[in-house]
Amino acid sequence: MNESAPDPAVHDATDIHGVVAALRASFDAGSTLPIDARLDALAALRRAVVAERSALERALAEDLAKSPEEAMTTEIGIVLSEIDHMRRHLRSWLRPGRFSVGAALAPGTGRIVREPLGTVLVIAPWNYPLQLALAPVVGALAGGNTVVLKPSEVAPATSAALARLVDRHLDPAWIRVVEGGVEETTALLAERFDLIFYTGNGAVGRIVARAAAEHLTPTVLELGGKSPVFVDEGVDLARVARRIVWGKFTNAGQTCVCPDYLMGTEATLRALVPHLRDAITEMYGPDPRTSRAYGRIVNAKHLERLTGLLEDTEDADAVIGGKDGIVADERYIPPTVLQGVSWDDPVMGEEIFGPILPMLAVDGPAEAVARIRAGEKPLTAYVFTDDDAVRRLFTARTSSGSLAFDLTLAHLGAAGMPFGGVGESGMGAYHGRASLEAFTHAKPVVSKPLVPDTLAVVYPPHTRWKSAIVERLLGG
Ligand code: NAD
Numbered sequence: 001m002n003e004s005a006p007d008p009a010v011h012d013a014t015d016i017h018g019v020v021a022a023l024r025a026s027f028d029a030g031s032t033l034p035i036d037a038r039l040d041a042l043a044a045l046r047r048a049v050v051a052e053r054s055a056l057e058r059a060l061a062e063d064l065a066k067s068p069e070e071a072m073t074t075e076i077g078i079v080l081s082e083i084d085h086m087r088r089h090l091r092s093w094l095r096p097g098r099f100s101v102g103a104a105l106a107p108g109t110g111r112i113v114r115e116p117l118g119t120v121l122v123i124a125p126w127n128y129p130l131q132l133a134l135a136p137v138v139g140a141l142a143g144g145n146t147v148v149l150k151p152s153e154v155a156p157a158t159s160a161a162l163a164r165l166v167d168r169h170l171d172p173a174w175i176r177v178v179e180g181g182v183e184e185t186t187a188l189l190a191e192r193f194d195l196i197f198y199t200g201n202g203a204v205g206r207i208v209a210r211a212a213a214e215h216l217t218p219t220v221l222e223l224g225g226k227s228p229v230f231v232d233e234g235v236d237l238a239r240v241a242r243r244i245v246w247g248k249f250t251n252a253g254q255t256c257v258c259p260d261y262l263m264g265t266e267a268t269l270r271a272l273v274p275h276l277r278d279a280i281t282e283m284y285g286p287d288p289r290t291s292r293a294y295g296r297i298v299n300a301k302h303l304e305r306l307t308g309l310l311e312d313t314e315d316a317d318a319v320i321g322g323k324d325g326i327v328a329d330e331r332y333i334p335p336t337v338l339q340g341v342s343w344d345d346p347v348m349g350e351e352i353f354g355p356i357l358p359m360l361a362v363d364g365p366a367e368a369v370a371r372i373r374a375g376e377k378p379l380t381a382y383v384f385t386d387d388d389a390v391r392r393l394f395t396a397r398t399s400s401g402s403l404a405f406d407l408t409l410a411h412l413g414a415a416g417m418p419f420g421g422v423g424e425s426g427m428g429a430y431h432g433r434a435s436l437e438a439f440t441h442a443k444p445v446v447s448k449p450l451v452p453d454t455l456a457v458v459y460p461p462h463t464r465w466k467s468a469i470v471e472r473l474l475g476g
Contacts, residue, residue, distance in 0.1 A: 135431065400425070
């Protein structure tokens with residue numbers, strides 16, 4: 001296909017049933033079962049991403065003003081390393097594990113066989129529109145499933161680029177893209193799948209879970225929330241500021257694990273501000289608007305929402321950036337840090353999902369923990385401290401999808417880390433081995449020879465000697 005060829009994606013809701021039926025038929029035919037075929041499918045996906053790299057970069061620049069460097073670190077590179085890691089380990093991860101059947105079933109054997117689920121649906125959001133579409137697909141293909149991929153319509157250029165990539169390079173017996181918005185997703189959700197893997201906000205997460213319940217379809221829900229940062233006293237503020245600034249302003253704050261708000265004592269926050277300012281200048285120059293490393297808000301609707309949050313948080317003071325720096329027709333919001341924010345300000349009412357960092361004074365780690373516990377469970381919590389007791393406190397007394405000490409965002413790059421939320425931030429996890437686990441069923445396979453027939457002890461009639469043996473075996 002070339003650029004002028006017709007759009008390959010499925011849009012028509014009536015086609016959707018056919019697409020799902022075709023993918024189910026190819027799954028039923030067993031074509032996705034052999035491990036070699038799965039490794040080939042992953043290799044094909046890798047080649048496809050490499051071949052389409054410049055088209056994908058252009059699409060990400062168009063949708064979110066991502067630089068090629070950021071596209072590599074936060075999107076393309078993550079997908080490539082996810083594929084490589086999976087290909088390297090797939091055979092050993094699929095090797096059946098053993099479990100003991102115990103004295104009651106001896107002689108006998110127990111194995112755990114990871115079997116594919118069937119035909120799965122992956123629904124992706126707009127903020128990392130490539131990574132969050134293809135990283136789950138890696139797990140789905142590795143698990144031996146066939147896949148319907150629904151990219152986000154809110155990142156239309158990347159959605160189209162993904163549809164082209166799949167159409168040009170991948171086997172339609174394994175994976176098809178359905179582009180579109182609410183109408184198409186609703187039609188998809190009416191179909192029966194064997195797993196729905198959804199990334200996005202919790203309101204739609206509930207719609208997905210409700211539709212899935214209709215068919216008793218399991219779901220993985222990768223949601224968001226307000227991920228807190230606590231900066232303890234005594235840490236190296238210049239280094240801490242760089243880690244916070246990078247985490248907060250990458251992709252203009254439109255990251256699910258973005259530090260949402262910052263807590264510290266009054267004195268720590270005051271001392272941190274000049275370091276945050278320096279770190280912003282170091283990374284994005286004196287005018288981030290002209291920096292190719294600084295992104296844009298995805299669309300006018302989100303720009304309005306964020307502008308509204310700034311306007312409504314009246315009593316706070318923008319010590320860095322602020323609403324006067326907004327350039328609406330460029331969808332530009334400057335890196336903004338707010339001082340003097342209170343807990344009931346609008347900016348604390350919802351996940352910010354933009355380049356606005358409210359700072360809230362607490363009297364120490366115990367209050368920070370209490371504040372986190374008072375809210376919904378976040379996707380990640382970040383703590384900067386030199387004190388082991390503080391680390392232990394946050395580990396034991398806060399609950400979040402993950403907890404990171406002395407870094408932001410980069411923990412997602414840890415190949416062995418299962419990534420997912422808890423409570424309001426989601427359910428289920430993926431990346432690496434966790435992806436394979438998410439997209440397969442761990443089936444126990446039990447064998448017991450017919451001879452000797454030790455099960456005879458539980459068959460009626462229940463004589464006294466049989467009961468005595470059973471009592472003994474079961475610990476009665
Ligand atoms: P979005 O608007 O792109 O929506 C996500 C998907 O849901 C899209 O494919 C969209 O078509 C579909 N959708 C939207 N409305 C629907 C409806 N009424 N019925 C059925 N489907 C519908 O993305 P978003 O939700 O704005 O994404 C941002 C949110 O996602 C944030 O809360 C963020 O924290 C979270 N997020 C989580 C992760 C994670 O890995 N846990 C990653 C990225 C984003």
